[in-house]
Amino acid sequence: MRLAIVGLGSMGRNHYRIAKKIPEFKIAALCDSMTTEEYPEPLFQDVDEMLLKTKLDAAIICVPTFMHYEVALKFIEKGIPLLIEKPIASTSEQGRALLEKAQGSGVRIAVGHVERFNPVVNALINELEGKDLYSIHITRVGPFPPRIADVGVLTDLSVHDIDLIRYISKREIIGSRIFKSRKLVDHHEDNAILSFSLEREVVAGIITNWLTPFKKRKVEVATAEAYYEADLMTQALVEYSAYKMNNSFIHRDCYVPKAEPLLSEVTAFMNYVRTGEPGQLATAADGIRTLEIIERSQKGS
Numbered sequence: 001m002r003l004a005i006v007g008l009g010s011m012g013r014n015h016y017r018i019a020k021k022i023p024e025f026k027i028a029a030l031c032d033s034m035t036t037e038e039y040p041e042p043l044f045q046d047v048d049e050m051l052l053k054t055k056l057d058a059a060i061i062c063v064p065t066f067m068h069y070e071v072a073l074k075f076i077e078k079g080i081p082l083l084i085e086k087p088i089a090s091t092s093e094q095g096r097a098l099l100e101k102a103q104g105s106g107v108r109i110a111v112g113h114v115e116r117f118n119p120v121v122n123a124l125i126n127e128l129e130g131k132d133l134y135s136i137h138i139t140r141v142g143p144f145p146p147r148i149a150d151v152g153v154l155t156d157l158s159v160h161d162i163d164l165i166r167y168i169s170k171r172e173i174i175g176s177r178i179f180k181s182r183k184l185v186d187h188h189e190d191n192a193i194l195s196f197s198l199e200r201e202v203v204a205g206i207i208t209n210w211l212t213p214f215k216k217r218k219v220e221v222a223t224a225e226a227y228y229e230a231d232l233m234t235q236a237l238v239e240y241s242a243y244k245m246n247n248s249f250i251h252r253d254c255y256v257p258k259a260e261p262l263l264s265e266v267t268a269f270m271n272y273v274r275t276g277e278p279g280q281l282a283t284a285a286d287g288i289r290t291l292e293i294i295e296r297s298q299k300g301s
Contacts, residue, residue, distance in 0.1 A: 001270060002028035002055060004080075006047060006071060007062035008035045011085055011112075015060050018266050025270065029054040047074055056080050058273045060112075060266070064150045069094040076107045083269045085112040087159045088287030090151075092295055095288040102284065108276065110269055111287035113163045116280050117264035120235040123256040124219065124228055125168055127239065132224035136165050136204040139220075141212035144184050152188030154180065154294050157208045162194070162290045163282055164219065165206075171198040178297040183211055194297065228254075 003025045005015050012032065016039075019025045031044045044050035051074060059075050060083045061068060069089045075082050076098065088095040088111045102109045115121060138161040145156075166173060175197035180189040194206040217232035226241035237254040268279050 001057045001273065002026050004029040004031065004050065004054065004056050004059040005062065006031045006050075006059060007064075007067075007085075008032035008037065009062065009064075012060075012062035014262055015062055015266065018260075018262050019060070021263060022267060022270065025266075028056055047071055051075070051078055058082070058269070060269075061085060065155060066090050066150045069098060072098050072109075073101065076101045076105055076109075079105055079107055081108040081273045083110050083112055083266070084287070086114075086163075086282075086287065087111070087155055087291055088284060089291070090155075092288050092291035095284065095291055099284040099288065108272055109284045110272055110278060110281040111284060112265065113160060113167075113282035113286070113290075114261045114265050115160050115164050115232060116167055116282060117259075117261040117268070118232055118235065119259045119261070120230045120232060120237050120256050121164065121168065121219070122280075123237050123254055124221065124230045127226075127228060127237070127254060128168070128221065128223065131226070133169060133171075133200075133202050134222040134224065135202060136169060137220045138164060138204075138206045139216055139218045140206070140208045142210065142215035143213055144190065144210040152180075153190055153192050153208045153210055154178070154298075158192060158194055158206055158294070159290050161206045161208070162196075162293050163286060165196065165198070165204045166286070166289070167282075168219070168221070169198055169202060169204070171200060171202055173198055173204075173293055176293055176297040178294070196293075 001024055027041045029042050029050050030039055031047055031050045033045045058081045061071055062085045063071050072084055140157050173196045177195045180192040182189055184190050191209040191211055196204040219230040221228045226239050229238045235256050237256050239252040240249050242250040268281050272278050
């Protein structure tokens with residue numbers, strides 16, 4: 001399968017490293033207007049030139065968010081299946097336009113919400129099967145990333161967790177509020193708290209910021225039967241249950257098979273291109289829904 005990777009920043013280089021591990025992929029072309037690195041594959045500075053000179057079966061788009069719509073549209077018009085790094089576009093309106101074009105052309109699009117492939121997330125989902133869900137709380141914080149200039153924490157970080165809340169709970173978000181502030185930069189929010197109500201009286205929340213000097217990525221889920229704490233970075237999952245009046249409880253380390261989430265996601269994308277079955281992949285509709293939730297919450301609706 002002849003693959004192109006567009007954008008060779010931090011995430012693009014990760015995709016390049018992963019794609020090299022998958023025998024079914026042949027990296028047919030790379031595209032980045034700024035990179036100074038050398039690659040053994042053909043490297044283009046212009047997407048149009050690459051599309052003109054290269055025959056492709058699939059592409060991964062890792063350019064900055066504000067370029068997603070324009071670049072993705074070029075591939076859709078050529079009938080090339082896409083994995084677009086999250087978020088799908090700068091706005092839900094752009095996302096819907098991409099989806100409409102893709103559906104009209106029969107082009108398959110997936111969105112890179114890679115946390116769906118974190119093995120601790122899927123171990124957590126298995127543990128929650130059949131249990132009465134009460135709440136989901138996600139913390140995603142860390143230091144300010146100099147590589148990010150075009151979006152704030154809501155678009156860069158919280159999109160992961162809005163998608164995770166829907167993916168883990170298997171429920172739709174029906175109400176939301178967002179509180180945000182700018183502490184380190186004056187052009188985008190770098191600190192936010194998000195609150196949600198889900199179907200069947202489940203509540204959820206996200207704390208996200210670029211103010212914390214260390215990275216923390218945790219999902220905490222309360223059920224009628226037990227309380228779960230999942231560490232997205234260490235891929236560790238703990239269950240706390242059988243609470244007693246003397247503050248005692250049972251602690252259980254749940255089994256989590258270790259895996260590299262991005263490798264699982266790119267492999268799933270390859271299978272999606274071949275079979276049309278998205279599996280665990282976030283669809284274009286999922287990506288659009290995440291942006292809609294952010295936009296409506298910011299308007300106070």
